Amino acid sequence: MIADFFTSQDSLSIGLYVSGFLLLMVIIGVRVAFAAAIAGFLGLLWIFSARMGFERGFLVALQMAGTIPHAKATTLSLSLIPAFILIGYLAYHAGMTRTLFEAAKRWVGWLPGGLGVATVFATAGFAAVSGASVATSAVFARIAIPEMLKEGYDKRFAAGVVAAGGTLASLIPPSAILVIYAIIVEQDVGTLLMAGFIPGAVSAVIYGALVIFLALTRPNFGPPTRRYSVKERLESLPGAFPIFFVVFIIIFCIYGGVGTPTEAGSLGAFVVLLFALWRGMKARELGSALVESAKLTVMIFTIIWGVLIYVRFLGFASLPDAFADWISSLEHSPMLTLIMILCAYAVLGMFMDAIGMLLLTLPVVFPAVMALNGGADVAAADSAFGLSGTACAVWFGIIVVKMAELCLITPPIGLNCFVVAGVRKDISVQDVFRGVTPFFVADVITIAVLLAFPSIVIWLPSLVTNL
Template sequence: MDPVTIGYLGIAALVLLVILGVPVAFASAFVGIIGISYIRNPSVGEGLAGMIPFANSASYSLSVLPLFVAIGFLAMHAGITTSAYDAARKWVGRAPGGLATATIFASAGFAAVSGASTASTAVFTRLALPEMEKRGYDRAFAAGVVAVGGTLAALIPPSALLVIYGIIVETSVAQLLLAGFLPGILSVVVYLIVITVVVKLRPGLAPIEPAVPMIEKIRALPQVAGVFSVVGVILVGIYMGWMTPTESAGVATAIILLMAMRKRMKLKEFGHGLLDTVQTTAMIFMVIWGVMVFVRFLAFTGLPASVADSVTHLDVPRWVILAAIIVMYLLLGMILDGLGMMLLTLPVVFPSIVALGYDPVWFGILLVKLIEVGVVTPPVGLNCYVVNGIRPDIPLESVFKGVAPFLLGEIVIIGVIVAFPDLILLLPNLMN
């Protein structure tokens, strides 16, 4: 059988296993090992199955992931997130949809010390949603704000998805993290505009908050000092060339630990933070190992090169192909989680993107933004399921209803990313 045909059959088998509920890590590893064994011989498949996990775990670039994960969980268990939300509430509570606005700002702050979308959503479902309900906010609107706010963790550094993307396609992780900052800020601005417009059109969704004295606002500023410190260390350290992403993550983790000590974090909470870090890191590494085995199988078949060659010889403008890829990811986001979608498609899609002349760093930002849209759209909408899982009294349909106005904002953001690639690449280009 032709190797390229075997590659297509392998992709079909993998998609079928994922649809049947087999975890991506096991499904991709299984198909990859069977495929390599068939193309070469069983001894090669067995050897690569043992070699690839070790080779990828020993990668210096990959060492940044556990540190980024630790920053988020330690900040959450130390109560740093609660302090950031309280400060945001005091400063912007009087704005239209004040608590919703504060939730977006606090979500952006948590994104700067987390990098995990679902973790951010879970934190603010417990923290911000009850506060908004207590003050008379519409439940669907409040739930939608929390779900959308969680997506910021996918772009604003440190972002685990950007790190994984950089490792898979062998692109600079430092440039990806810098490139994610401006689109992350753009997303915050667009979300705030959506909140303002929605509340102006339907004032009953969000009552006006009482004024907070300026002295209380000033006293709240030290509560967000740690968040700004982490952002500064990561962005400035990488931009100035003083630190690698792993080194900046190490310093940022130390800052969070010092803040946790100042807040007298209990040993039990510290243990929970470490346990969550280990569990999440193990899950991410297992997915990477399985998918890298599958990627090696596709390389043996020659399928990625064949697809790239076919795409570049299509008699259509390259923007048409890009538009088709964007639509494909938006549709996949409705049935697959973000990490699985990225790992399953990049081995085939990325060579075509490079062959068409698109910048790998720019495409990484676009891809992560498309994944963000996927985690808040039905039927999968992982962030919406997180909200519903923690608060089963809020129907899933209500969460999706609350998210709906923000999807128009997401279209605007995607349009800006596509239309102005130089803006997305501004910080990486300045670093160079």
């Protein structure tokens, strides 16, 4: 009876059953990397066993599970992820992040909630060389929170600013999540990175405006620091120069046609290393930067390896095509359907980390969104969102990555909140979640702006590419 059930299911039914099993594992707490690998292998085993018998199906599934991660994870595009992560940790251990925060404090600290605003813009600047949200939050939990507490800031608000500011690394290039998105949906990495600049800046400005609003409406919520003279402000800039210089190198290499994103990341890491050694970085600090970069890289690649097995299973189950056909058949407007998809991401973000969520869902969701727009080859004039196929892929990428930022600060999984609480033993994770709550409003506003005005995303990459 049981054997008949397993052998009688078609590929699509197998895909639904296995995907449901995957979601169950994630909900009960199994790590996404392992849950995806287990579900993907069992799905491949089920499909091939139904076609060719258990023994032959087991061998084929085992062979695929062993070769797929190596074949996909050794692509050149993924090699820039460890390079960008290394840049961030080298900059931190060389003291560059502290000088960046000091510069931001002197220039905007006089505003209401000035240290909070300075933290937002300093995290944005660090994100432009790091590309890792978790690393950004960990770094500024050590630097910015003590400064804010010293000035009398509420500890929950101080922790919330750091946790939310760290998410800016998801959009502002060089973003590791944008790189992963580009590889999954087979889009140009450089185009996606360029598209993240303006939305990332818009998100940072909205965060800063929220901090100022809260400081103005709540007494003693975020007192401004003392005003610095023009001379003192200018004196802070040389310390932040290495960060700006590395950002310039990365932008010039990628968009000036000098090198690939991987080469830009490697050159940026080398330049930061030179600055760090010039500033007197010790061997112990260099070793810490290398070890921490390796740990974060291994975590990201482990998720990629596990999810790639599940993604290959989805292809055999024909689930992406079926989901795209179902989405296209809905009688709602394409924009309303897209908003519903984004709401589903908000719910998933409560149970999954950002990278794992995108890796698991994009193989199914991306074809559906492209079908909503009219297809991959549709012209802008004939599309539902007024965008060509390539432009729609870039626009959706920025929006879905912004949604993925919510995962980093959404209870109960919000990784950035746990990182901040882990660094600051005097602040509980519940305090961080409370402090980060107002930033959900800022993120909703940002997403609404990006949905209403796609040109914010498309304009910059359209200057150098044909979107």
